[in-house]
Amino acid sequence: MYSLKLSILLFMICISANSFSxxxxxxxxxxxxxxxxxxxxxxxxxxxxxxxxxxxxxxxxxxxxxxxxxxxxxxxxxxxxxxxxxxxxxxxxxxxxxxxxxPVQEVFFFIKGSQFSWSSFEDLSSYRIGSTLGYSHIEVLNNAGVEVELAKTDTIALQKLYNRRIDATPIDVHAAYYLLSRLPQKYRDAITHSDKPVLExxxxxxxxxxxxxxxxxxxxxxxxxxxxxxxxxxxxxxxxxxxxxxxxxxx
Missing domain, CATH: 3.40.190.10 (Periplasmic binding protein-like II)
Incomplete structure (x- = not known):
């Protein structure tokens, strides 16, 4: 009987230890x-x-x-x-x-072969810039005097870009390519990104x-x-x- 009680006690201790987290x-x-x-x-x-x-x-x-x-x-x-x-x-x-x-980087995505190029926020005044609701870079762009056309999601922003309703949109580089991999091949063929980060x-x-x-x-x-x-x-x-x-x- 004593050995049985001891075994039960040890079993309960093991259960307790395994469920400690x-x-x-x-x-x-x-x-x-x-x-x-x-x-x-x-x-x-x-x-x-x-x-x-x-x-x-x-x-x-x-x-x-x-x-x-x-x-x-x-x-x-x-x-x-x-x-x-x-x-x-x-x-x-x-x-x-x-x-x-x-670390993460947000960069501008744009249509291959377009004239989009930038080195400072002042360069963006001649472009239609898009973005997605909730991004912290929106405040950065607005404070620099850049008007931003907002989309509800990054996918919608990429679709607007593909359809040339905007000239460029900043998105996290890995998130954007993940989304592009799930859009039709024509999107991947048409869209590329700038190496210069909008936000790091x-x-x-x-x-x-x-x-x-x-x-x-x-x-x-x-x-x-x-x-x-x-x-x-x-x-x-x-x-x-x-x-x-x-x-x-x-x-």
Whole structure:
């Protein structure tokens, strides 16, 4: 009887140890190849974030919502965190930021053979410039005196570009080629991009300041986990996998 009780006790300890990891909830939207509800090969940010949290004992539960709602749910503390966002002064007032996840570039896409060329924002005055609702570069362009015609999605912006309703539109370079790979071949044949970045930034994990020490602690633990993934090589493995994916989509 004693040995049976001991065996049961040891079994319960093992179960407890295996279920030690705490589940935390992130609200995010769809932005392949960084986040994707449907495409497991388009989850660069998701893989980095979940791997970093896993390294410090957390399991991440993803809540898929529109980006605006993801931001608001995270800001109000209805979820533990959100990702992957650029750093802005407005957001810094509401959120604690992690260490940067990876660098990103937004560049102008335009029709091959067109006369589009730019070296400064002043050069853009003679072009019809498009963009997508919610991008932080819109404020940058507006502040430089550039009028921007907005689309609801990057796909719509690329379609407007192909149909020559706009002359150029800035999009994250990897996101744009992901979208182009899913549009008809004629789009890929017609559209190219400028090497000069409109905006260079990093993406981050954000946790609400409304949750105070809880969010500060979560961000500190994420940073620790991210550093661990860099040390053990899993971070570079994830990046290498997605570099291969982007090579397959003309980058």
């Amino acid at each position: 705490q589940t935390i909830v992130a609200a995010i939207g769809d932005y392949p190849p960084y986040t994707s509800k449907d495409d497991p090969k388009a989850r660069l940010a998701e893989e980095i974030v979940t791997e970093a949290f896993k390294a410090v004992g957390y399991q991440v539960e993803i809540r898929w919502v529109p980006w605006k709602r993801a931001y608001e749910e995270a800001r109000l503390g209805k979820v533990d965190f959100t990702f992957a966002w650029f750093k802005t002064k407005t957001r810094e007032a509401d959120f604690y930021y992690s260490l940067p996840l990876y 930034n990093h993406q981050y994990v954000l946790a609400s300041k409304k949750l105070g020490e809880q969010s500060e602690r979560l961000i500190a633990q994420f940073n620790q986990g991210l550093s661990e993934t860099r040390k053990n090589g899993s971070y570079e493995k994830i990046l290498a996998k997605y570099k291969q994916h982007t090579r397959n989509t003309n980058l």
